[in-house]
Amino acid sequence: MEYIxxxxxxxxxxxxMDMFIAPDNEVRVIxxxxxALDMEKLGFKTLLADEGCPPFHPKTFLKLYLYGYMNRTRSxxxxxxxxx
Numbered sequence: 001m002e003y004i005x006x007x008x009x010x011x012x013x014x015x016x017m018d019m020f021i022a023p024d025n026e027v028r029v030i031x032x033x034x035x036a037l038d039m040e041k042l043g044f045k046t047l048l049a050d051e052g053c054p055p056f057h058p059k060t061f062l063k064l065y066l067y068g069y070m071n072r073t074r075s076x077x078x079x080x081x082x083x084x
Contacts, residue, residue: 026070027063034063 021027037059044058068079 027067030063030066030070034059034066037062 039058039062046058048055064079064083067082068074071082073079073082
């Protein structure tokens with residue numbers, strides 16, 4: 001089995017994920033909708049632990065859930081592949 005190869009540190013990349021998404025893509029609508037929501041009013045609670053890895057923001061999971069719902073992707077494994 002091969003080791004994970006590190007990225008070339010000598011090469012500078014000046015791009016963002018926003019450059020790879022078309023202006024009319026549905027993920028922009030999902031992102032804008034979820035960003036406008038007040039998660040605390042909807043009943044989402046943020047519990048942060050002092051130890052371990054920091055959790056993802058609830059808005060991130062809501063965006064992923066809505067994307068999966070709109071594209072009929074119910075499997076968490078298929079959603080993982082969509083995120084890569």
